[in-house]
Structures are given as structure tokens and as C-alpha cells.
Amino acid sequence: MTRLSWPRHVARWGLGLALVGAGTGHLTTQRQEFQAQVPGWVPLDKDFVVLASGVVEIGLGAALLALPRQRRAMGWLTAAFFVAIFPGNVSQYLTRTDAFGLDTDGARLTRLYFQPLLVLWALWSTGAWPRPRGERG
Known part of the structure; x- marks a missing residue:
């Protein structure tokens, strides 16, 4: 396993901590805000979706921090998670649902551009991705 550069290492830790923090918010003080992002077409209870996604976020964040040997797999899983929750952000924009201070169409639209980031x-x-220079397999 090739070591990551210190900027990537710091970025991985930052992302891991951010995910643990956001996941904790799902389970505690921000449950209603997150429920506003669950699209109406999801055939599950909104609170269940928020709690389950919070547990997943905490798990991904913890794995990014605690499993450096599996960091690439965790990177792909975390990226897939961000893709999977994107419809909630789109739904929030299309339904004009206020949450997290996003109370204008412009603010909700701007947020959509941050998901790919x-x-x-x-x-x-x-x-x-991309692999560090000179690294194989």
C-alpha cells in the first residue's frame, strides 16, 4: 500500500470527521432538516431513511479514519453514497423545500453543484482516483 501525500491524508481525515458529524446530526438535532431532503417517492418512512443514512454516514466516516488499508474501497463506497443521496438534493430543489438555511431556489440550486465535489x-x-503517480494496481 502506497502512502498518501499529507494533503490527501488530511483531506481523508477531514472527510471522515465531517461524515461522522453529519451522521450524528441525522440521529440527533438535525433529524427534521434531513427529513426534508427525503423525496416523496421514496417508499419508506422518512425518519427511518434519515436514521439509516445517518448510521451509514457514521460508518463510512469511521471507516475512512480507522481503516487506512481499505481506504480506496472506502473512497469508492463513500463516493457511491454521495451519488445515492443526490436525488434527495434534487428533490429539495424541485419541491422548493427549505432546510439547512437553503430557503431560496438559488441556494438550493447552488448546493447541487457541490455534490460532485x-x-x-x-x-x-x-x-x-486518480492514483498517485507511479503507483500500480
Whole structure:
């Protein structure tokens, strides 16, 4: 396993801590805010979706911090998670649902452009993509 550069290492830790923090918010003080992002077409109870996704976020964040040997796999899983929750952000924009201070169409639209950055952050910070120069396999 090739070591990550210190900027990638710091970015991986930052992402891991951010995910643990956001996941904790799902389970505690921000449950209602997160429920606003669950699209109406999801055939599950909104609170269940928020709690389950919070547990997943905490798990991903903890894995990014505690499993450096599996960091690439965790990077891909985290990126996939960010892709999976993107429809909630789109739904929030389309339904004009206020949450997290996003109370204008412009603010909700701007947020949509940040989701691809989260995907890239997960992949880059873990060395999943692009691979560090000179690294094989």
C-alpha cells in the first residue's frame, strides 16, 4: 500500500470527521432538516431513511479514519453514497423545500453543484482516483 501525500491524508481525515458529524446530526438535532431532503417517492418512512443514512454516514466516516488499508474501497463506497443521496438534493430543489438555511431556489440550486465535489473529495482523498503517480494496481 502506497502512502498518501499529507494533503490527501488530511483531506481523508477531514472527510471522515465531517461524515461522522453529519451522521450524528441525522440521529440527533438535525433529524427534521434531513427529513426534508427525503423525496416523496421514496417508499419508506422518512425518519427511518434519515436514521439509516445517518448510521451509514457514521460508518463510512469511521471507516475512512480507522481503516487506512481499505481506504480506496472506502473512497469508492463513500463516493457511491454521495451519488445515492443526490436525488434527495434534487428533490429539495424541485419541491422548493427549505432546510439547512437553503430557503431560496438559488441556494438550493447552488448546493447541487457541490455534490460532485464531495464525490471527487472522497475519491481523491483516499487515493482511489486518480492514483498517485507511479503507483500500480
